[in-house]
Structures are given as C-alpha cells and as structure tokens.
Amino acid sequence: MYKTEKRKCGELFTRYRNNPILSASDWPYCVNSVFNAGATIVGDETLLLVRVEDRRGISHLTVARSKDGFSDWKVDSEPTFVPDPENYPEDIWGIEDPRITKLDEGDIWGITYTSYSAGGPLVSLATTRDFRQFKRLGSMTHPENKDAALFPCRFKGRWAMIHRPSTTFNLGAHIWISFSPDMTHWGEHRILIPARSGAWWDANKVGLNSPPLRTEEGWLILYHGVRQTAAGSLYRLGLALLDLDNPGKLIRRSDEWVFGPDQVYERMGDIADVVFPCGWVLDEKKDEIRLYYGAADTVMAVATASFKNVMNYIKSCPKVDVS
Numbered sequence: 001m002y003k004t005e006k007r008k009c010g011e012l013f014t015r016y017r018n019n020p021i022l023s024a025s026d027w028p029y030c031v032n033s034v035f036n037a038g039a040t041i042v043g044d045e046t047l048l049l050v051r052v053e054d055r056r057g058i059s060h061l062t063v064a065r066s067k068d069g070f071s072d073w074k075v076d077s078e079p080t081f082v083p084d085p086e087n088y089p090e091d092i093w094g095i096e097d098p099r100i101t102k103l104d105e106g107d108i109w110g111i112t113y114t115s116y117s118a119g120g121p122l123v124s125l126a127t128t129r130d131f132r133q134f135k136r137l138g139s140m141t142h143p144e145n146k147d148a149a150l151f152p153c154r155f156k157g158r159w160a161m162i163h164r165p166s167t168t169f170n171l172g173a174h175i176w177i178s179f180s181p182d183m184t185h186w187g188e189h190r191i192l193i194p195a196r197s198g199a200w201w202d203a204n205k206v207g208l209n210s211p212p213l214r215t216e217e218g219w220l221i222l223y224h225g226v227r228q229t230a231a232g233s234l235y236r237l238g239l240a241l242l243d244l245d246n247p248g249k250l251i252r253r254s255d256e257w258v259f260g261p262d263q264v265y266e267r268m269g270d271i272a273d274v275v276f277p278c279g280w281v282l283d284e285k286k287d288e289i290r291l292y293y294g295a296a297d298t299v300m301a302v303a304t305a306s307f308k309n310v311m312n313y314i315k316s317c318p319k320v321d322v323s
C-alpha cells in the first residue's frame with residue numbers, strides 16, 4: 001500500500017470530528033444537496049442560511065439553527081427564502097451562496113446572494129430582522145458577478161461591498177470592491193485582490209468566501225483560488241488583510257493556501273475537490289473562529305481555528321506592495 005495521507009503543514013483550521021454537520025438526509029423535505037451556507041449569531045444560537053439544491057437543480061435558502069454551532073441543528077420545515085422570478089426575473093434559475101452581514105446600524109442583517117439569471121449569475125441583496133421575513137432590494141450588479149458581501153459599516157458615509165465580476169479579458173476573475181451611498185447604486189469599482197497567474201494555487205480566478213471580519217489589525221478576508229487541472233477545478237482558501245479605515249487597501253495576503261480539500265466528504269460529491277465557506281463566526285471569549293463551509297457542493301461542514309493564531313499568521317504574511 002502507498003501512503004495517501006498528505007503531510008500536515010501546521011494547519012490553522014481543525015475539522016470538526018463529526019463532519020459533515022448537515023446533509024440532504026437531515027432535511028425535512030426531499031432535496032439533492034445542502035451546502036454553501038451563510039452564518040451568523042442570532043440570540044444564543046448559531047444560524048445557518050443554507051443553500052439547498054432541489055431535484056430540478058434550482059437552489060433556495062433554508063435556515064438551520066443550533067445552540068452550540070456544531071450539533072443538534074433545527075432545520076426550518078419548509079424553504080425559508082425562495083426565488084421570486086415573477087417579481088425578480090434574475091432569480092429564474094435559483095438563488096445561491098448567501099453571505100450574511102450584521103449591520104452596525106439598526107438591528108438588521110444584509111444578505112448578499114447569487115441570483116442565477118438567464119444572462120448568468122449576478123449579485124442580489126435582501127435585508128432581514130428575524131430570518132423569517134425578508135425585504136428584497138433586488139439586483140446590485142449585472143452578470144456575471146458573484147461572491148459578494150457587505151461590510152457592516154459605512155466608510156466616509158458610503159457602504160462598501162466586495163464582489164467578483166467575471167470577464168474574458170486576460171483570463172482574470174479578480175476580487176473587486178465598490179461603494180454606494182444607498183446600498184443600491186454602486187460605483188467607484190476597483191480591483192482589490194487580483195488573481196495571480198501561472199502555477200499559483202490562486203491563479204486566474206479568485207473570489208471572496210465569508211464576509212469581511214472586523215479585527216483591530218484590519219478586515220480579515222477569506223477567499224478562494226480556483227486551480228484548473230485536467231481533473232477539474234480545485235478550490236482552496238487563502239487569507240488577506242485590508243486597511244480598517246480604507247477597505248480598498250490590501251495590506252497583506254497569504255502566499256500559501258490555508259485550507260483545501262482533503263477529507264472524503266470534500267473530495268467526493270456532486271463537484272469533487274471543493275471547500276466553499278460562505279460564513280464564519282467569531283467567539284472572542286473562546287478565542288475561536290468557526291468556519292462553515294460547503295464540501296463538494298453536497299454537504300455542510302465546520303472547522304475551527306484559534307483567532308489569535310489566525311491573526312498571528314496573517315500578520316506574518318507578505319506585505320502587499322501597492323506602489
């Protein structure tokens with residue numbers, strides 16, 4: 001027998017021993033897969049807004065709640081937030097991959113998600129106060145664009161959003177930032193984290209994962225790099241740090257990926273070799289980040305890291321030269 005275990009290189013994240021935490025068999029109704037959930041804390045519970053793909057291939061979002069954030073998930077008995085193509089034609093082929101941001105102003109969450117329109121995926125926005133009723137603000141971008149999240153606060157009076165437009169130019173799908181006075185009209189678009197090129201793990205295509213996490217050192221960013229191989233796409237995760245007052249400024253970026261497909265549930269499923277978080281939760285008292293991620297576009301899993309270790313790691317990563 002040959003060894004298949006990869007050498008562990010001081011991994012920052014530790015997978016929960018009972019992964020996966022949610023799968024189609026846990027669902028109260030018949031579905032194909034449950035993955036790529038947004039995450040937040042509501043009261044004393046961890047709330048996941050899970051992407052659920054039905055057996056037509058169309059996705060909607062359903063809430064799952066847990067007291068400890070690991071086990072005993074209570075799943076809404078019916079879909080919580082569904083596509084509304086009659087009023088929002090961009091939802092025609094479903095809604096996917098929600099990112100949840102608790103806004104500093106008001107007791108309200110902003111949810112960015114992908115609407116799968118006839119012209120390709122684009123970014124939509126909704127708000128909620130309770131994850132039962134949602135107010136739709138409609139599409140924020142034209143296609144193709146996805147992997148978006150709001151920052152929780154305004155910068156010099158304007159909201160900020162990270163997103164990932166796709167173009168055919170130079171093979172590059174980069175992470176962008178834009179600003180808005182009203183959360184609807186977005187402008188001042190610029191590249192924030194460019195895809196690298198050649199053999200790099202994050203060559204040609206990158207995108208935001210969990211929403212920006214506010215820390216004393218800056219905004220902590222988790223993003224994916226997609227490596228195209230003869231066997232398909234390989235999704236891995238890296239970290240970056242943005243200036244706290246000026247989030248358009250990238251300060252540091254990890255050269256190496258910090259998390260990638262390894263376990264069977266990440267390497268086998270509808271889409272092999274994908275780890276795809278849309279949410280994370282910081283428990284400062286426990287010094288714990290809980291990273292919620294879709295595995296192989298099939299199930300939900302969670303991994304934890306020491307927040308201190310993550311910050312020490314990103315502070316040791318190369319400074320980005322923007323000159």
Ligand code: BMA
Nearest residue numbers: 036096097271274276294297
């Ligand atoms: C991305 C997104 C994710 C998905 C990933 C891997 O483009 O669409 O929803 O998890 O591809 O298939």
